[in-house]
Amino acid sequence: MELNITNHATDVPFSFILQELLIGNIEKSEAKYEIYKKTRGITAIEVPDIETAISLHFQGGSLTIESGVNPYAAIIISTSSDNIMALSSLSIRLGLPHYFDEAGRRVLGLLFTGKIKIKGLLKHPLLLTRLTVIMSVM
Amino acid sequence: MEAYKAFTQEWMDAWKEKIAGSKEYREIAKDWEGSVSITVNADPSKNIPQTVYMFTDYWHGDVNEFVICDAAKAQSAKFIMTGDYARWKQVAKKELDATKALMQGKLKLKGDLTYVVRNIKTVNKVIDLLTEVDTIFPDDV
Numbered sequence: 113m114e115l116n117i118t119n120h121a122t123d124v125p126f127s128f129i130l131q132e133l134l135i136g137n138i139e140k141s142e143a144k145y146e147i148y149k150k151t152r153g154i155t156a157i158e159v160p161d162i163e164t165a166i167s168l169h170f171q172g173g174s175l176t177i178e179s180g181v182n183p184y185a186a187i188i189i190s191t192s193s194d195n196i197m198a199l200s201s202l203s204i205r206l207g208l209p210h211y212f213d214e215a216g217r218r219v220l221g222l223l224f225t226g227k228i229k230i231k232g233l234l235k236h237p238l239l240l241t242r243l244t245v246i247m248s249v250m
Numbered sequence: 251m252e253a254y255k256a257f258t259q260e261w262m263d264a265w266k267e268k269i270a271g272s273k274e275y276r277e278i279a280k281d282w283e284g285s286v287s288i289t290v291n292a293d294p295s296k297n298i299p300q301t302v303y304m305f306t307d308y309w310h311g312d313v314n315e316f317v318i319c320d321a322a323k324a325q326s327a328k329f330i331m332t333g334d335y336a337r338w339k340q341v342a343k344k345e346l347d348a349t350k351a352l353m354q355g356k357l358k359l360k361g362d363l364t365y366v367v368r369n370i371k372t373v374n375k376v377i378d379l380l381t382e383v384d385t386i387f388p389d390d391v
Contacts, residue, residue, distance in 0.1 A: 125355025129363065136364035162354050193350045197370045249364040 113138070113145055116174035126164045127177050130157070133200060134175070137246055143207065144246050149173040151246065153239040156185040161192045168243075187232040187240050195228055202248050209244045253384040256342065257290060257302045259318050261385065266306075266316040268379040275379065276311040279372040283309055284328035287319070293335040297388035308376075329361035339389075344381040348373065 115138060121127035138144045151170040158165040158181060167182035168175060181188060189199070198218050203210040210216050222228040233240060254261035269275050285307040292301045303324035307314035317323075324330065333341075337356045340346035349370065351357040359366065366373060 126353045128355075129353050132363045133367065136362060140364065159353065162350055164353070193353045194347065196353070197349060197367055200367050201370070249367045 114173075115139070115148070117177065118175070119177045121166050121177050121179035124164055124166055124179050126159060126162065127166045127179070130166065130168075131177060133249070134246060137249055147207075147242050147245050148175075151239070151242040153187070153236065154182045154185045155187040155239065155243050156181040156189070157196070158188065158190040159193050159196065160190065170239075170242075185232075186236040187230065187243065189228065189230050191222070191228040195222055198222060199228070199244070200247050200249050202244060203250045204245055204248050207245065208241060209248070215250070251384045253386050255386045255391075256339075256388060257298075257304065257318070261383065262304060262306075262316045262318065264383045265380050266313050268382055269376060270313045272375070272379060275372075275375050278375050279308060279311045279369075281310070282369050282372045285315070285326075286329045286331060287324035287327035288338070289324055289330065289332040290338050291332070291334045295389075296335050297391070298335045306376075308372075327361075329359060329366065331357055331359055333357040335389075339387055341377060342380055342383075342385055342387075348377050 115135060117131060117135065119127055119131055138148050149172060152172050154167055154169045156165060156167040165181045167178045167180065167185055169178065169182065198215065201215040202219055203213055203215060211220050219228065223230070230240065254264050285305060288304040288306070290298060290302040292298050303319050303321055305319040305323050305327060306316050333351070333356060337346060337351055341348050341351065346356070348357060352359055
Protein backbone atom coordinates (compact mmCIF):
# COMPACT_ATOMS: atom_id res chain seq x y z
CA MET A 113 0.00 0.00 0.00
CA GLU A 114 1.77 3.13 -1.25
CA LEU A 115 0.38 6.37 0.21
CA ASN A 116 2.95 8.87 -1.13
CA ILE A 117 2.43 11.48 1.55
CA THR A 118 4.70 14.51 1.56
CA ASN A 119 4.61 16.81 4.53
CA HIS A 120 5.71 20.36 3.78
CA ALA A 121 4.31 21.62 7.07
CA THR A 122 7.02 20.22 9.29
CA ASP A 123 6.92 23.38 11.41
CA VAL A 124 3.34 22.54 12.38
CA PRO A 125 3.10 19.69 14.94
CA PHE A 126 -0.57 19.21 14.10
CA SER A 127 0.44 18.19 10.56
CA PHE A 128 2.25 15.13 11.95
CA ILE A 129 -0.77 14.16 14.06
CA LEU A 130 -3.03 14.36 11.02
CA GLN A 131 -0.50 12.56 8.83
CA GLU A 132 -0.19 9.74 11.35
CA LEU A 133 -3.96 9.54 11.70
CA LEU A 134 -4.48 9.34 7.93
CA ILE A 135 -1.73 6.73 7.49
CA GLY A 136 -3.13 4.64 10.37
CA ASN A 137 -6.65 4.80 8.99
CA ILE A 138 -5.85 4.11 5.36
CA GLU A 139 -3.34 1.34 6.02
CA LYS A 140 -5.88 -0.54 8.12
CA SER A 141 -8.60 -0.52 5.48
CA GLU A 142 -8.51 -1.55 1.84
CA ALA A 143 -11.82 0.31 1.36
CA LYS A 144 -10.34 3.54 2.72
CA TYR A 145 -7.29 3.06 0.52
CA GLU A 146 -9.54 2.82 -2.54
CA ILE A 147 -11.28 6.05 -1.49
CA TYR A 148 -7.91 7.71 -0.87
CA LYS A 149 -6.82 6.82 -4.42
CA LYS A 150 -9.99 8.46 -5.80
CA THR A 151 -9.67 11.62 -3.73
CA ARG A 152 -8.64 14.73 -5.60
CA GLY A 153 -8.80 18.30 -4.40
CA ILE A 154 -7.53 20.64 -1.74
CA THR A 155 -9.01 20.70 1.73
CA ALA A 156 -7.90 22.77 4.68
CA ILE A 157 -8.31 22.43 8.42
CA GLU A 158 -8.14 25.47 10.65
CA VAL A 159 -7.77 25.01 14.40
CA PRO A 160 -7.98 28.53 15.83
CA ASP A 161 -7.51 27.55 19.49
CA ILE A 162 -4.02 26.28 18.73
CA GLU A 163 -3.45 28.91 16.03
CA THR A 164 -2.85 26.25 13.43
CA ALA A 165 -3.99 25.63 9.89
CA ILE A 166 -2.92 23.07 7.34
CA SER A 167 -4.00 22.17 3.83
CA LEU A 168 -4.26 18.70 2.40
CA HIS A 169 -3.76 18.46 -1.35
CA PHE A 170 -5.08 15.10 -2.52
CA GLN A 171 -3.96 14.01 -5.96
CA GLY A 172 -5.54 10.59 -6.45
CA GLY A 173 -3.13 8.37 -4.54
CA SER A 174 -0.77 10.98 -3.22
CA LEU A 175 -1.10 13.71 -0.66
CA THR A 176 0.83 16.89 0.04
CA ILE A 177 0.41 18.55 3.41
CA GLU A 178 1.07 22.28 3.51
CA SER A 179 1.09 24.87 6.24
CA GLY A 180 -1.78 27.38 6.28
CA VAL A 181 -5.00 27.55 4.29
CA ASN A 182 -4.39 27.09 0.58
CA PRO A 183 -6.30 29.84 -1.33
CA TYR A 184 -7.63 27.17 -3.70
CA ALA A 185 -9.00 24.93 -0.95
CA ALA A 186 -12.42 23.60 -1.96
CA ILE A 187 -13.26 22.60 1.60
CA ILE A 188 -12.21 24.53 4.70
CA ILE A 189 -13.04 23.00 8.07
CA SER A 190 -12.69 25.33 11.01
CA THR A 191 -13.06 24.02 14.53
CA SER A 192 -11.33 23.64 17.88
CA SER A 193 -8.76 20.95 18.63
CA ASP A 194 -11.11 18.77 20.67
CA ASN A 195 -13.69 18.76 17.88
CA ILE A 196 -11.14 17.42 15.40
CA MET A 197 -11.33 14.24 17.46
CA ALA A 198 -15.13 14.28 17.12
CA LEU A 199 -14.82 14.44 13.33
CA SER A 200 -12.44 11.50 13.41
CA SER A 201 -14.91 9.49 15.47
CA LEU A 202 -17.67 9.44 12.86
CA SER A 203 -18.77 5.94 11.96
CA ILE A 204 -18.76 4.86 8.35
CA ARG A 205 -21.72 2.82 7.08
CA LEU A 206 -21.95 1.60 3.51
CA GLY A 207 -19.00 3.80 2.65
CA LEU A 208 -20.61 6.98 3.97
CA PRO A 209 -20.33 8.94 7.21
CA HIS A 210 -23.10 7.89 9.60
CA TYR A 211 -24.78 10.70 11.50
CA PHE A 212 -27.39 8.75 13.44
CA ASP A 213 -25.33 7.33 16.29
CA GLU A 214 -23.87 9.19 19.30
CA ALA A 215 -20.74 10.37 17.46
CA GLY A 216 -22.73 11.41 14.39
CA ARG A 217 -25.29 13.35 16.42
CA ARG A 218 -22.46 15.12 18.23
CA VAL A 219 -20.93 16.25 14.93
CA LEU A 220 -24.34 17.39 13.64
CA GLY A 221 -24.83 19.33 16.88
CA LEU A 222 -21.44 20.99 16.45
CA LEU A 223 -22.31 21.89 12.85
CA PHE A 224 -25.70 23.34 13.74
CA THR A 225 -24.27 25.39 16.61
CA GLY A 226 -21.43 26.70 14.45
CA LYS A 227 -18.73 25.02 16.52
CA ILE A 228 -17.62 23.24 13.39
CA LYS A 229 -17.72 25.42 10.28
CA ILE A 230 -17.30 23.85 6.87
CA LYS A 231 -16.86 26.05 3.82
CA GLY A 232 -17.63 24.16 0.62
CA LEU A 233 -20.02 21.77 2.36
CA LEU A 234 -22.70 22.16 -0.31
CA LYS A 235 -20.43 22.78 -3.31
CA HIS A 236 -18.07 19.84 -2.77
CA PRO A 237 -20.01 17.12 -0.93
CA LEU A 238 -18.09 14.26 -2.57
CA LEU A 239 -14.69 15.61 -1.54
CA LEU A 240 -15.98 16.24 1.98
CA THR A 241 -17.42 12.73 2.22
CA ARG A 242 -14.15 11.20 1.06
CA LEU A 243 -12.14 13.30 3.50
CA THR A 244 -14.48 12.32 6.33
CA VAL A 245 -14.17 8.63 5.46
CA ILE A 246 -10.39 8.59 5.39
CA MET A 247 -10.15 10.73 8.53
CA SER A 248 -12.47 8.45 10.48
CA VAL A 249 -10.80 6.07 12.90
CA MET A 250 -13.96 3.98 13.16
CA MET B 251 -7.75 15.52 51.51
CA GLU B 252 -4.22 14.15 51.69
CA ALA B 253 -1.73 15.70 49.26
CA TYR B 254 0.90 13.64 47.47
CA LYS B 255 4.25 14.58 46.00
CA ALA B 256 4.03 14.37 42.22
CA PHE B 257 5.72 11.48 40.45
CA THR B 258 6.11 9.34 43.55
CA GLN B 259 4.69 5.85 44.04
CA GLU B 260 2.25 7.19 46.65
CA TRP B 261 0.98 9.72 44.14
CA MET B 262 0.56 6.99 41.53
CA ASP B 263 -1.29 4.82 44.06
CA ALA B 264 -3.67 7.71 44.78
CA TRP B 265 -4.28 8.22 41.07
CA LYS B 266 -4.85 4.50 40.55
CA GLU B 267 -7.34 4.50 43.42
CA LYS B 268 -9.26 7.37 41.82
CA ILE B 269 -9.48 5.48 38.54
CA ALA B 270 -10.35 2.14 40.11
CA GLY B 271 -13.09 3.81 42.14
CA SER B 272 -14.72 5.52 39.18
CA LYS B 273 -17.82 3.77 37.84
CA GLU B 274 -17.82 6.18 34.92
CA TYR B 275 -14.26 5.20 34.03
CA ARG B 276 -15.12 1.51 34.19
CA GLU B 277 -17.96 2.06 31.71
CA ILE B 278 -16.03 4.33 29.35
CA ALA B 279 -12.89 2.17 29.36
CA LYS B 280 -14.54 -1.18 28.70
CA ASP B 281 -12.83 -1.45 25.29
CA TRP B 282 -9.38 -0.23 26.34
CA GLU B 283 -6.56 -2.76 26.34
CA GLY B 284 -3.00 -2.00 27.20
CA SER B 285 -0.38 0.04 28.95
CA VAL B 286 0.57 3.67 28.76
CA SER B 287 3.88 5.01 29.96
CA ILE B 288 4.49 8.61 30.88
CA THR B 289 7.90 10.16 30.60
CA VAL B 290 8.59 13.43 32.35
CA ASN B 291 11.76 14.95 30.98
CA ALA B 292 14.34 16.05 33.53
CA ASP B 293 14.26 19.71 34.48
CA PRO B 294 16.76 20.42 37.28
CA SER B 295 15.58 24.04 37.47
CA LYS B 296 12.16 22.72 38.57
CA ASN B 297 13.51 20.14 41.01
CA ILE B 298 13.26 17.28 38.53
CA PRO B 299 16.93 16.25 38.47
CA GLN B 300 16.34 13.10 36.44
CA THR B 301 13.82 11.98 33.86
CA VAL B 302 10.87 10.27 35.54
CA TYR B 303 9.28 7.18 33.97
CA MET B 304 5.85 5.90 34.95
CA PHE B 305 4.09 2.78 33.74
CA THR B 306 0.31 2.46 33.88
CA ASP B 307 -1.70 -0.50 32.69
CA TYR B 308 -5.42 -0.79 31.92
CA TRP B 309 -7.59 -3.66 30.79
CA HIS B 310 -11.28 -3.40 29.92
CA GLY B 311 -12.10 -1.02 32.76
CA ASP B 312 -9.73 -2.59 35.27
CA VAL B 313 -6.56 -0.87 36.42
CA ASN B 314 -3.46 -3.02 36.77
CA GLU B 315 0.16 -2.02 37.31
CA PHE B 316 0.77 1.63 38.23
CA VAL B 317 4.44 2.12 39.03
CA ILE B 318 7.41 4.41 38.80
CA CYS B 319 9.77 2.48 36.53
CA ASP B 320 12.95 2.60 34.49
CA ALA B 321 13.37 3.68 30.88
CA ALA B 322 13.29 0.10 29.57
CA LYS B 323 9.93 -0.66 31.14
CA ALA B 324 8.52 2.65 29.95
CA GLN B 325 9.61 1.79 26.42
CA SER B 326 7.76 -1.53 26.62
CA ALA B 327 4.35 0.16 26.99
CA LYS B 328 1.80 0.01 24.19
CA PHE B 329 1.65 3.81 24.24
CA ILE B 330 4.45 6.13 25.29
CA MET B 331 3.67 9.71 26.19
CA THR B 332 6.56 12.10 26.64
CA GLY B 333 6.78 15.73 27.61
CA ASP B 334 8.54 18.35 29.65
CA TYR B 335 7.77 18.72 33.33
CA ALA B 336 6.11 22.11 32.85
CA ARG B 337 3.63 20.59 30.37
CA TRP B 338 2.75 17.63 32.55
CA LYS B 339 2.24 19.97 35.48
CA GLN B 340 -0.17 22.04 33.37
CA VAL B 341 -2.04 18.85 32.37
CA ALA B 342 -2.22 17.65 35.98
CA LYS B 343 -3.52 21.06 37.08
CA LYS B 344 -6.12 21.08 34.27
CA GLU B 345 -4.49 24.14 32.74
CA LEU B 346 -3.65 22.34 29.51
CA ASP B 347 -5.85 19.90 27.62
CA ALA B 348 -3.84 16.79 26.73
CA THR B 349 -5.40 16.53 23.25
CA LYS B 350 -4.49 20.12 22.54
CA ALA B 351 -0.98 19.54 23.89
CA LEU B 352 -0.54 16.62 21.50
CA MET B 353 -1.68 18.69 18.54
CA GLN B 354 0.66 21.49 19.54
CA GLY B 355 3.57 19.10 19.92
CA LYS B 356 3.88 19.95 23.62
CA LEU B 357 3.38 16.28 24.42
CA LYS B 358 4.46 13.43 22.15
CA LEU B 359 2.69 10.14 21.69
CA LYS B 360 4.28 6.96 20.38
CA GLY B 361 1.79 4.23 19.55
CA ASP B 362 -1.29 3.68 17.45
CA LEU B 363 -2.88 7.13 17.27
CA THR B 364 -6.06 5.79 15.67
CA TYR B 365 -6.61 3.57 18.73
CA VAL B 366 -6.16 6.57 21.03
CA VAL B 367 -8.58 8.71 19.02
CA ARG B 368 -11.10 5.85 19.02
CA ASN B 369 -10.80 5.73 22.79
CA ILE B 370 -10.29 9.43 23.46
CA LYS B 371 -12.99 9.45 26.16
CA THR B 372 -10.99 6.90 28.13
CA VAL B 373 -7.82 8.95 27.85
CA ASN B 374 -9.63 12.14 28.88
CA LYS B 375 -11.25 10.41 31.84
CA VAL B 376 -7.93 9.06 33.14
CA ILE B 377 -6.48 12.57 32.93
CA ASP B 378 -9.57 14.10 34.56
CA LEU B 379 -9.10 11.71 37.48
CA LEU B 380 -5.44 12.68 37.71
CA THR B 381 -6.47 16.31 38.14
CA GLU B 382 -8.53 15.24 41.16
CA VAL B 383 -5.44 14.01 43.01
CA ASP B 384 -4.23 16.67 45.42
CA THR B 385 -0.68 17.09 44.20
CA ILE B 386 2.41 18.80 45.56
CA PHE B 387 4.63 19.74 42.66
CA PRO B 388 8.42 19.64 43.06
CA ASP B 389 8.89 23.28 42.09
CA ASP B 390 6.16 24.47 44.47
CA VAL B 391 7.83 23.28 47.66
